[in-house]
Amino acid sequence: MRLRHIEIFHAIYTTGSITNAAELLRVSQPSVSKVLSHAEMQLGFQLFDRVKGRLIPTSEAEMLFDEVDKIYQQIRSINNTARNIKRSSKGTIRMGVTPALGFEAVPEAIADFHRDYPNVSFEVKTMHNDEVMQSLIEHKCDFAMLYSPKEMPGVESSKCADSELVFMYNKHWFDEARTSLQMSDLEDKEFIDIADSGPLADMLWTRMMKEGVRFSSEVKVQTYFIAARMVAKGIGFCVVDRHTAESNLCGDVAIASFEPKLTFDVCLLHLANKGIPKVAEAFIPYLKDTIASDF
Known part of the structure; x- marks a missing residue:
């Protein structure tokens, strides 16, 4: 099958008629019929039975469709890529x-x-x-x-x-706000755990293992933003990147660097x-x- 055969076959199979396929592809009905006939001739078997004005896929067409659909989706992906490239060149x-x-x-x-x-x-x-x-x-x-x-x-x-991981914590936990903290300073506080947060979570875990620190966590969240909001509500402390921390600083929340700093690119x-x-x-x-x- 040629690519044009695949396009016509897919359109007829999914819309149920030559008329609908022609409208979908924005071509004439005779051109759809002609390509379908050519495809069936090359394949050597019929793709559709004509029943009361509708085209019903034959058993051969049913077997063929899954593979055709894969190719059709790839063609759509190529077309989407081409459109994105074209639009990018326009600013x-x-x-x-x-x-x-x-x-x-x-x-x-x-x-x-x-x-x-x-x-x-x-x-x-x-x-x-x-x-x-x-x-x-x-x-x-x-x-x-x-x-x-x-x-x-x-x-x-x-x-x-450069950036760094920082603590977000309640500023009233200490006599005065701290701009840097050791992990052991917060070991007795509730830790808001950010599950599955990628490379930064690996960095935190490695530091915890190195210093032999374990944080107690009853609350797990999916995003840094939610963790920051939990801190604002007085639930505990969290470890996030500095951009998130600075963007969500409010009320009684303070920010402190690790001691020594825990930086990343x-x-x-x-x-x-x-x-x-x-x-x-x-x-x-x-x-x-x-x-x-x-x-």
Whole structure:
């Protein structure tokens, strides 16, 4: 089967008639009928039975459809990628960022950039490390900005800034607010655990093992933002990145660095064999400056 045969077969199979298939594909009914007949002739068997004005898939068509559908979905993915590439060249920046950078850094960078380039549009997708590769391959984003990413084949990574993990805690727990704490200072306090938080969780776990500290946790959450809000409600303390902490500071909540500091890299990622669109290249310095100034 040729690609045109696959497209016509899939359209008829899913819509149930030549008329509907023609409307879906925005072509004439005679052209759909002609391609269908040609496909059946090349295959050597009939794909549809004509029953009361409808086309009913034959048993051969039923066996064929699963494989055809896989190819059709791949074609759709190619078309989506092509559209994204075309739109990028017209001044659209697609970026993937770790959710923490979406509180302040990314909005501030976009606001600064818009003052200089008011006609550029943005699509911002928050993502975790395991989502990055597919988004880059399908051109859903031109680049990604993540915390301490692992090496990924085909993806180029470069350091943009430093950041650190910090404690968010109740400032009244100590006689005076502390700007740095040892892990043992909080060992008797309730720990709000952020489950499955990737490389940063691994960093925290490694430090805990090194210092022989165990935190007691009755509350587990999925995101840094929720953990920060739990601290604001007086439930306990949490460990988050500094961007999240600074963006959610309020009331009786204080922020303290680890003693010694627990730092990590903020990295820019893009496909190694693909260039970053020029309009995105123009924006990246704004984002780097904002992230660096926030730390």
